[in-house]
Amino acid sequence: MGITTVSSREFNQHASDVKxxxxxxxxxxxxxxxxxxxxxxxxxxxxxxxxxxxxxxxxAQQEPSDFDFDIPSLNIRFRPADLS
Structure with a gap:
């Protein structure tokens, strides 16, 4: 396993080689x-x-996957502001 170092400019100009x-x-x-x-x-x-x-x-996947994500509900009670 080798480590390669390139500048941002080299990366922009030769992205396929860097990949x-x-x-x-x-x-x-x-x-x-x-x-x-x-x-x-x-x-x-x-x-x-x-x-x-x-x-x-x-x-980021283009196709649907088996990933369940339930958004928890929040019980927030609002009170009127006391501006006195």
């Missing part, structure tokens, strides 16, 4: 010479997260 590099290990993307982002393959990401999908992953 291929991510298959061999993490790719650090720098802004003004400082690490700002890390690009991982999906396989590596799932290893890091324990293979579980996050709520954001589920909501």
């Amino acid at each position: 291929k590099a991510a298959n061999n290990g993490p790719v650090f993307i720098t802004d003004r010479g400082r690490p700002a982002h890390v690009l991982l393959s999906m396989e590596e990401y799932l290893k890091l997260t324990g293979g579980q999908e996050s709520l954001a992953d589920v909501l």
Whole structure:
């Protein structure tokens, strides 16, 4: 597993090459010479997260999935403001 470092400019100009590099290990993307982002393959990401999908992953899917989410009701009682 190799680690690759590219600048933001290189990432923008050669995105497909950078994505291929991510298959061999993490790719650090720098802004003004400082690490700002890390690009991982999906396989590596799932290893890091324990293979579980996050709520954001589920909501981003195009097809419906088996994900139940019940919104709890809130019992809020409003009182008129006392402006005296």
